Amino acid sequence: MPRLFAYGNRTGWLVLAVLVLLILAPLAAVVVQVLLPGVFFGERKLGDLSLLLDVFRRPLWLQSLRNTLILGAGTTLLGTAIGAALATVRSRWSFPGARLLDMAVWLLLITPSFILAQGWVMFAAANGLANQWFGWRWVHDAVFTPAGLIAVMALSKFPFAYLAVHTALEWKVDRLGEAGRLNGGSPWTVWWTIEAPLLLPAYCSGAMLVFMDTVGDFGLPASIAAVFRFPTLPYSIYSALYTSPIRFDMAGVLSFYLVLLIALAMSLQFYVMRKSRFDFLTARATRSTARTPARGKWLLAAGNALLLILAAGVPFVSNLLTSLTRPNGKAGVAFTGEYYRELFDRGGQLGSGLLHSLEIAAGAAFIGLIIGFFVSYVLTYSGFALRQAVDVISLVSLAVPGVVLGIGYIFVWNQAWLDKIGLLLYGKPAILVLAGVAGAIPVITRVLTGAMAKVPKGLLSAAQLQGASFGRRIRTVLLPLMRGALLSAALAAFGSGVFDLAVTSILFPPNFMTLPVVINKAFEDLKLGYAAAATLTGGGIVVAIILALERLLKPKRQGVHNP
Amino acid sequence: MNSIRNNRALTAAALLGLTMVAAACGSSGNAGNAGASPSAPAATEAASTPPASAESASASPSASDASAPSSAANGNGETLTVYLNDFDDIVKPMFEEQTGYKLNIVSGNGAEIMSRIEAEKGNPHWDVVWMDAMPSIEGLDEAGQLLDGWTPSGADKLTDFAKQFVPASHGYYPTGTHAAGVIVYNTQKFDASSVPKTWKDLADPKFKNTVGMADPAVAAPAYPFVAYFFQSLGMDAGKDYFSSLIQNGVHVYPKNPNVTDALKGGEIQVAALQESNAYTFKNSGAPIGIVWPEDGAPGSVRVAAIQKNTRHAEAAKAFVEFLLDPKTQQALIDKGDESYFEPSVQGVNPKPDRAPNAKLVVADAAWASKNEAEIKQWFADHSVK
Numbered sequence: 001m002p003r004l005f006a007y008g009n010r011t012g013w014l015v016l017a018v019l020v021l022l023i024l025a026p027l028a029a030v031v032v033q034v035l036l037p038g039v040f041f042g043e044r045k046l047g048d049l050s051l052l053l054d055v056f057r058r059p060l061w062l063q064s065l066r067n068t069l070i071l072g073a074g075t076t077l078l079g080t081a082i083g084a085a086l087a088t089v090r091s092r093w094s095f096p097g098a099r100l101l102d103m104a105v106w107l108l109l110i111t112p113s114f115i116l117a118q119g120w121v122m123f124a125a126a127n128g129l130a131n132q133w134f135g136w137r138w139v140h141d142a143v144f145t146p147a148g149l150i151a152v153m154a155l156s157k158f159p160f161a162y163l164a165v166h167t168a169l170e171w172k173v174d175r176l177g178e179a180g181r182l183n184g185g186s187p188w189t190v191w192w193t194i195e196a197p198l199l200l201p202a203y204c205s206g207a208m209l210v211f212m213d214t215v216g217d218f219g220l221p222a223s224i225a226a227v228f229r230f231p232t233l234p235y236s237i238y239s240a241l242y243t244s245p246i247r248f249d250m251a252g253v254l255s256f257y258l259v260l261l262i263a264l265a266m267s268l269q270f271y272v273m274r275k276s277r278f279d280f281l282t283a284r285a286t287r288s289t290a291r292t293p294a295r296g297k298w299l300l301a302a303g304n305a306l307l308l309i310l311a312a313g314v315p316f317v318s319n320l321l322t323s324l325t326r327p328n329g330k331a332g333v334a335f336t337g338e339y340y341r342e343l344f345d346r347g348g349q350l351g352s353g354l355l356h357s358l359e360i361a362a363g364a365a366f367i368g369l370i371i372g373f374f375v376s377y378v379l380t381y382s383g384f385a386l387r388q389a390v391d392v393i394s395l396v397s398l399a400v401p402g403v404v405l406g407i408g409y410i411f412v413w414n415q416a417w418l419d420k421i422g423l424l425l426y427g428k429p430a431i432l433v434l435a436g437v438a439g440a441i442p443v444i445t446r447v448l449t450g451a452m453a454k455v456p457k458g459l460l461s462a463a464q465l466q467g468a469s470f471g472r473r474i475r476t477v478l479l480p481l482m483r484g485a486l487l488s489a490a491l492a493a494f495g496s497g498v499f500d501l502a503v504t505s506i507l508f509p510p511n512f513m514t515l516p517v518v519i520n521k522a523f524e525d526l527k528l529g530y531a532a533a534a535t536l537t538g539g540g541i542v543v544a545i546i547l548a549l550e551r552l553l554k555p556k557r558q559g560v561h562n563p
Numbered sequence: 564m565n566s567i568r569n570n571r572a573l574t575a576a577a578l579l580g581l582t583m584v585a586a587a588c589g590s591s592g593n594a595g596n597a598g599a600s601p602s603a604p605a606a607t608e609a610a611s612t613p614p615a616s617a618e619s620a621s622a623s624p625s626a627s628d629a630s631a632p633s634s635a636a637n638g639n640g641e642t643l644t645v646y647l648n649d650f651d652d653i654v655k656p657m658f659e660e661q662t663g664y665k666l667n668i669v670s671g672n673g674a675e676i677m678s679r680i681e682a683e684k685g686n687p688h689w690d691v692v693w694m695d696a697m698p699s700i701e702g703l704d705e706a707g708q709l710l711d712g713w714t715p716s717g718a719d720k721l722t723d724f725a726k727q728f729v730p731a732s733h734g735y736y737p738t739g740t741h742a743a744g745v746i747v748y749n750t751q752k753f754d755a756s757s758v759p760k761t762w763k764d765l766a767d768p769k770f771k772n773t774v775g776m777a778d779p780a781v782a783a784p785a786y787p788f789v790a791y792f793f794q795s796l797g798m799d800a801g802k803d804y805f806s807s808l809i810q811n812g813v814h815v816y817p818k819n820p821n822v823t824d825a826l827k828g829g830e831i832q833v834a835a836l837q838e839s840n841a842y843t844f845k846n847s848g849a850p851i852g853i854v855w856p857e858d859g860a861p862g863s864v865r866v867a868a869i870q871k872n873t874r875h876a877e878a879a880k881a882f883v884e885f886l887l888d889p890k891t892q893q894a895l896i897d898k899g900d901e902s903y904f905e906p907s908v909q910g911v912n913p914k915p916d917r918a919p920n921a922k923l924v925v926a927d928a929a930w931a932s933k934n935e936a937e938i939k940q941w942f943a944d945h946s947v948k
Contacts, residue, residue: 041685059944126828222817229815239943242674243780244699245936246681410682419686427688505675506682510644510667524672525900526820 012384015374019393022371022438026408027400031256033248040411051253064236065257067146071232072215072261074150075157079214080207082154082307083161088191091169094290095300097308104312105159106546107539110495111315112516114219115535116156118523119315121223122322129318144228153220155311157213160443161206163492164450167485168202201453204269205446208395211265212442215258216399219501233258234401241403248407255404262399266392316536323532339533350518354538357504357515358545360429361497364436365444369490371437372444377478379445380452381460398442402435406506409435427509435503440493447492451485452478487553491546498542640665643878646680647693648673648783649865649901653894658885664878673699673783684708690873691882695741695865695901696783697728698790698931703868704734705932710869715880717887717908725907728864730928735868738886739895740923741904742860743788744776744835750850752832759833761856762792765808772812775822775831780943782818784837784863786935790926791861793938802941815946826851837863839903842916859924865904 032039037047055061090098108116120143123129130139142148176198180190196203218234233254240250293300326336343350375394378384397405413434414426425431455478463473479486501516508514515538522531644667647654651670658666669676669689673696680689680703687708692700703709711732718729718736728737746765748758752773759765765774777785793801814830816822819837823844826834836844838853838860845851867886869879885891889910896902896914903914905923 126830239780241678243939244674244677244696244786245702246678247936248681407678407682410679411685414683414686414688416686424686426683505671506679508669510669510688521670524818524820526824 009382009384011374012378012382012386012390015371015378016386016390016393018371019375019390019441022434023397023405023441024393026405026412026438027255027259027396029408029411030248030404031252031259033252034256037249040415047249051249052256055253055257060231061236061254064231064233064254067221067230068215068233068258068261070146071150071153071230072211074147075153075214076207076211078150078154079158079210080161080203083158083163083206083210084165084203086158086304086307087162087165087169089300089304091166091290093293093297093300095293095297095304097301097304098290100308101304103543103547104308105162106491106495107312107316107543108156109159109163109492110499110542110546111156111535111539112219112496112499112501113156113217114223114501114520114523115319115499116315117152117220117223118531119318120152122318122528123314129321144224146230149220149224149228149230153214153217154210155307156220156315157210158311160209160213160446161203163488164206164209164446165199165202167447167488168199168450168454170451170484200272202450204272205450208265208269209398209442209446212262212395212399215261216401218401218403237401238403241407251404251407255400258399258401259396262396263392266395270388319532319535322528323536326529336529339529340537342530343533343537350515350534350537353513353515353518354541356429356512357498357538358542360432360436360504360514361494361500363433364440364497365490365494367433368437368440368444368493369486372441372448372489372493373486375441375445376448376452377474379449380455381457394445395442397438402439402500402503403506405435405438406503409503409507426507429509429512431507431509432504432514435507436497436500439500439503440497443492443496444489447485447489448482451482455481484554487550491549495542495546498538639663641875641878642667643690643875643882644669644688645691645693645882646671646676646689648676648695650895650899653898654885654891657891657894658882661885662878662881664881666882674781680708687870687872690870690875690879691867692870693738693865693867693886694783695863696786697735697737697864697866697928698786698926698935700735700866700868701730701928701932702935704730704732705929708871709734710871710873710876710879713869713880715884715887717884720887720889720908720910722907722909724905724923728866728907728925728928735866736883736887737864737866737907739892739904739907740862740864740925741784741901742838742855742921742923743784743791743863745838745841745860746854746856747826747834747836747841747844748852748854749826749829749832750852753852755852758852758854760854761858762835763804765813765833765835766804766811768811770811770833772814773832774808774811775814775816775825775834776808777819777822777835777837778815778817778942778946780939782837784819786939787863787926787931788835788861789942790931790934790938791924793934794926794930795924798934801938805942806945809946838917839901842903842914846916853918855918855921857922859922862905862923862925864925864928 029040033047034049034051035047036045037043038045055065086101089095090101121128124139124143125131126140128140130136143152176194177190180194181187185193215232216234217232218238221230221232221235222238224230237251237254237258240247240254323339324335324337326334326338372394375390378390379387379394384390409431410426413431414424416424418424425434459477460473463477468476499516501520504514505517505520508517515534519531519534519538522528522534640663642665645654646669648671651668655666655668658664669679671679673694676692676694677696677699680687680692683689692703694700700709704711709732711734714733715736721729721737725737725740728740729735746759746762757769759767759770764770777788779785779789789805792804796804814825816825819840822831822834822836823840825831826836826844827849841851841853845853867883869876869883873879887908889906889908892906892908892911896904896906896911903917905913905921
């Protein structure tokens with residue numbers, strides 16, 4: 001027991017408490033409905049535990065579980081492979097169009113899956129753009145199959161793996177690879193036997209993110225459902241929560257299985273990484289620079305372009321065309337700017353929605369960065385006994401559909417007694433910030449943990465021996481080494497927060513619309529042109545902000561001071 | 564030791580920052596159930612100008628309890644929170660101007676609103692709910708969540724058709740009824756002689772794999788549609804009817820707009836479609852014919868109800884009276900998105916192009932509410948293949 005409160009554990013406990021408050025408590029509030037339905041409404045009755053087994057009995061639920069497993073496994077393999085390969089190539093060689101790749105990754109990362117999926121539906125539906133413009137009927141049959149969905153999903157989720165691996169490649173120790181080459185290893189052997197094992201944590205955390213975001217994704221199955229019925233667990237959770245009579249207990253059961261899936265995946269990850277030590281940065285480390293390859297530059301460029309056309313081009317061009325065209329009777333379509341004009345006509349609903357979303361996402365990214373930094377610190381350096389619990393909780397909110405967290409937030413933050421202490425946050429914008437933090441933590445911690453894993457504890461211990469305090473060690477050693485990763489993490493959290501639909505749609509206060517709510521409403525009313533125009537305008541502004549911040553704050557090549 | 568203290572200080576600072584930001588946002592929000600601000604009717608954005616001291620939502624409750632029943636333009640800027648799923652852009656300015664109350668609106672689809680109401684059960688934030696989901700609101704009434712026993716003065720003017728929907732508890736009032744499903748068909752594929760004329764026809768092999776409908780588990784009006792068949796035919800015969808449709812290859816789409824889209828794309832040629840969707844689609848120039856079956860089109864009733872423990876009872880009652888005002892219903896028909904419906908009070912003209920012989924049939928709310936779970940689950944499990 002004394003060990004639990006030993007030195008270094010206090011940060012651990014604080015971090016755990018914050019995570020429990022922000023993520024675990026709301027989730028538990030929903031899952032506990034299985035045991036004690038109505039516990040938050042003063043009812044005292046026991047739930048029906050046979051619901052737990054219904055997942056193997058009800059056709060819809062069984063199908064959902066199976067689909068989720070297939071989609072999750074397939075996307076993780078394919079998405080991680082794409083992301084890791086691109087990150088490796090990108091950090092090693094420079095080639096025409098490389099900057100485009102960075103932009104596309106950000107774009108894909110911040111674009112909510114319902115918009116990406118909508119783009120694919122516009123493209124591949126029976127009367128979609130592929131058929132209309134090119135006469136490609138086969139696209140429909142190729143995309144709307146389980147394998148097709150895996151491919152679409154991998155193309156929209158690979159940025160998680162890309163970012164995790166790319167940030168890990170920010171610093172490198174050439175001597176290790178050079179030693180391998182001097183001893184006669186081919187580039188491939190060196191990558192396979194030296195670099196890949198060192199990067200294993202980055203691959204794993206990338207794969208983990210891809211897996212979580214895939215199994216928890218609601219937007220894609222929901223959008224695709226209009227054309228191809230492919231129910232997944234989040235989809236069934238959604239229908240339990242959004243089908244009157246509303247069954248919080250059923251959502252609880254299905255969420256429980258989702259959490260179980262994550263726990264299994266994480267155990268697998270622990271098992272794979274159990275023997276490795278990963279910190280390899282030494283004073284010899286240099287910042288990676290991309291070199292022009294001796295040959296094959298154009299081959300790389302072409303491969304990159306092809307991938308970008310598939311991953312980003314299809315959904316965005318589909319949105320663009322939809323936003324710029326209108327049906328024109330027999331002549332097919334005509335170009336129009338009416339949807340863009342409409343954006344700014346209608347009393348500025350888009351403007352205020354966008355502003356709200358930007359404020360909330362910025363607040364969430366800022367707070368999330370602080371919390372995420374300490375989470376990563378605890379995970380990487382502390383001997384905190386409950387480290388694995390911190391690890392699991394910090395990832396859970398990625399895989400649990402936002403709407404479950406949203407309902408949990410209502411349960412937790414709408415209890416009458418909170419009013420007396422001024423913390424009745426439900427119904428106020430603050431709750432969106434808190435929920436945004438919960439949504440941002442997985443992305444931030446994974447990016448930061450990946451980067452921190454390479455900074456040896458020895459560097460910090462050395463500073464400590466010289467008498468540097470905790471704050472000073474962080475300020476002068478850790479933060480400078482991680483500036484790039486911190487920036488990436490904050491921007492990724494900010495970008496995806498702006499478009500977070502699931503949570504805001506259930507939590508937004510009266511008269512406080514957010515951007516994704518406005519967009520989704522337009523999609524539901526089938527004002528596709530308006531929705532696409534709003535998506536592109538909002539997305540364009542967010543991307544511009546991110547690129548500007550990145551340019552302003554990005555560490556210059558020689559600009560890092562290591563005192 | 565020094566480092567331990569620093570360690571703690573830093574984390575504590577982080578936590579403090581978190582709390583402060585949360586609190587700051589909290590006080591600047593002051594939306595929700597507040598109603599604290601005494602005289603700021605002009606403030607349109609709840610988030611923009613907070614009264615400095617509005618720390619908690621209940622700082623000054625129940626200003627309304629004491630006040631006399633308000634007549635027009637007497638609302639003193641008291642804030643009423645309404646949950647609704649349509650017409651948000653029309654009712655807000657109209658109601659605020661007519662009564663002087665301030666309207667806080669949460670607008671979402673029917674499912675989101677019901678889910679919120681259910682999750683808020685321990686501490687409701689809404690004062691009035693107004694949606695076309697009568698069975699669900701009947702469910703709220705049975706659970707004791709609605710203000711019962713009040714009769715608005717506007718109830719005199721209810722049509723005979725609408726009167727039947729007022730429950731014995733007087734817990735909610737109808738403001739209009741629309742067809743949750745009429746038969747629509749592609750006029751390029753069928754002519755007047757070959758179109759389906761009754762609901763039974765949809766199971767005809769002639770229409771195999773060409774029929775579409777909305778999913779009662781997702782779309783708000785699709786449940787009243789399905790429920791009518793289960794009630795009028797009986798539970799078993801209702802299951803037989805929908806089994807025959809499913810065997811005939813009916814396409815089930817999440818919502819009515821998706822059904823429209825599928826018609827547009829040619830995936831289906833015939834559909835059971837909600838009437839505003841059907842007429843809007845037809846008026847956009849699509850080659851679409853609309854059939855009002857002689858056996859009647861299952862209707863969905865839009866009703867308004869007041870939350871039992873509302874702190875703004877007078878304002879809430881004023882809002883229900885406002886909805887039962889013929890002027891209001893005429894405005895919804897003339898300017899609204901969901902403008903095709905049968906008004907609930909006399910002296911209102913439906914859309915001129917709406918079929919004059921439109922026959923609506925409606926499932927009993929109490930029955931539909933009681934069997935909602937069973938029917939939806941049956942449908943969900945049988946339409947997944």
